Amino acid sequence: MESLSEVSVQFSQLSMFPFFDMAHYLASVMSAREQAGALDIASHSPMASWFSAMLHCFGGGILSSILLAEPPVGILANTTNIMLASAIWYMVYYFPYDLFYNCFFFLPIRLIAAGMKEVTRTWKILSGITHAHSHYKDAWLVMITIGWARGAGGGLISNFEQLVRGVWKPESNEFLKMSYPVKVTLIGAVLFTLQHGHYLPISRHNLMFIYTMFLVSIKVTMMLTHSAGSPFLPLETPLHRILFGLRQNQAEVRESPSSSGAKGKPSKKTLDKDSGEQSNKKDK
Missing domain, CATH: 1.20.5 (Single alpha-helices involved in coiled-coils or other helix-helix interfaces)
Known part of the structure; x- marks a missing residue:
């Protein structure tokens, strides 16, 4: 038990920059490229393609800034991360003969990148909760909202990202039909907020380790089985019937x-x- 606690402590001290951030940008830009019409937009309007990719990469920071009445352009102040994400965007879309895209399309590499991206999700949720607590002391609804926004902002602002590409699909609104990443991020925001308020009998680093391992294992399993459904569906259906x-x-x-x-x-x-x-x- 002590060894597990030591591992979780060391895990909680991991730095996201540069490797985990690179994996997050790579997985996000790869996902942006696989959207319908993304290659046509990249060939006709590189600026729209770049802005769409940046929304995928930094959507959580932008949305949380808007909710806290902070300037959303503040994300541009992190020049190193913007340049890193832009370099990955350029290589994914414009590298000769698509060598960069085809190389990282290899399944084992995609699994590693997707797993590392899930690690960053935990850190983003925590940073959102901590940031919200610095503005609103013990306002747990605000903390949940900002943690959720920072961890799943790319999905929550997907309609705006579609507008950048000239697509309007209001029926794909995440509030109408939540995807698995948005749901699991909301659950994580609730759990970490409860832990922050000492309502959960578990240490922060242990919760970080357990939650992240859950995210990584579910994501890898879904990619290996080509499953697009939500793992929470067996629980959601009876709960929906009981409550609503x-x-x-x-x-x-x-x-x-x-x-x-x-x-x-x-x-x-x-x-x-x-x-x-x-x-x-x-x-x-």
Whole structure:
């Protein structure tokens, strides 16, 4: 148990720059390139392609800054990270013969990059919670919101990113149909906020280690099995029926008598047919 605690402490002291940040930028830009029409945008409007990629890479910082009434352009002050993400964007889109893209499209490399990106998700959630706490002491709703925004900002502002590429899909709004990364980030924001307020009997570094290992294992499993569904679906369905299905069940009960009554009544077409047969019998 002590060895596990020591490992979690050392894990919590990891620096995200440069390797984990590079993996995050690489996975984000690769995801941006695989969007429909992304290559056409890159060939006709490199500026729109670059801005779209930066939203994928730094969407969490931009969204959290907007929510806290801070200048969203403050992300540009981190010149080193912007230049690093821009260099990766250029090589993914414009490297001769797509050698860079094809090299990192190799599954083992993508698995490593995706796993490292999930590590950065934990750090982003924590930084958002800490930053929100510095502005609003013990305001746990604000802390959850900012931690969620910083950890899953790229998904939460996906509609704006689509507008940059000239695409408008309001039905893909994350609030209407949350993706797995957005859901698991919200869960993480709640857990770390509760731990920050000493409502969870677990140390911070142990929670970081356990949560990150969960993220990495689920992400790698989903990529290996080519699963696009949410792992939380078996829990979401019964919970949704219990918490939010009462009104739907009442509506079904109200509709059932009317539908059964409608089945018992003959249709107008049947009545007309019967009356026609009776008149024919009289004529005969």
